[in-house]
Structures are given as C-alpha cells and as structure tokens.
Amino acid sequence: MNFILSGHGKIACEMKNSIEMIAGIYPNLYTVTFEPGDSIEKLQDKYLQIINQSKNQPFIIITDIFSGSPYNAATILAMQLSNIEVISGLSLPLCLELLNLDFSLFNIENAFEQLNDVKMDFIKSYKSLSKHVSTEEEL
Secondary structure: OEEEEEEEEOHHHHHHHHHHHHHOOOOOEEEEEEOOOOOHHHHHHHHHHHHHHOOOOOEEEEEOOOOOHHHHHHHHHHHHOOOEEEEEOOOHHHHHHHHOOOOOOOOHHHOOHHHHHHHHHOOOOHHHHHHHHHHHHHO
C-alpha cells in the first residue's frame, strides 16, 4: 500500500518527519504540500505525479481537514480512479496505525473500518480521564 500525506502548508512534510523519528523510513510514504496560491488543479497534479509513478498501485491519501482543498482535490481523483481512498484527520496516531496495518488481509475499501480503535482512542482529555479515575478510586 502507498500513502500520501497532504495538508495546508508543510504539515504533511513535518508529519512524515515525525513518523520517521518514531517508526523509521517508509519508502511508500509520500507528501504533498498545499501552498498559498495553489489551486485544486495544482493539488491534483501533485497527487498524480506521485500516483502515476506507481503503475496503478493502491494509494491512501490522508489529509488534514475534511472538505479542505487537499481533501477535495484527493476526492475528485478518488471518484475517477478506483485505486485511491481518502481519509481526513491527519494525525500521528492515525498515520502510525495505517502504516502498520496488514493490507494483505483486506482491500483498500476496508482500510477506514480497520481504524475503529484509533478513531475512538486517539483524542483524550486529561481532565475527563482524571475525573473517571477519581470516581473509580472512590468506589
């Protein structure tokens, strides 16, 4: 499976740097930046430059904001190309989980469903957790 990280500014590049700091190099991990002045068409061209080099292999494009320009450009391509899935909510836990999924067990359409634990568990509130722990200790 191939992955493209994309978002506003250089967030995708910095996310890749963080991933590599924690988990090592992923040769199938690419980044696309969305710079001031870029259009949807320019983003699509950036995605296609990467996708076309991979000879029809599947891609998951992970974008920062649902319905933002990087997401919209990616979904236009996903409507045209069956080998692309688009997921929003770019974060380090999401990326680490996706990169470590065993894609031999399921296809690209099932990737999002495999992330149920991450979708529910990666956003935490210290105060909410500490209240829950305090309540349990009182029992």
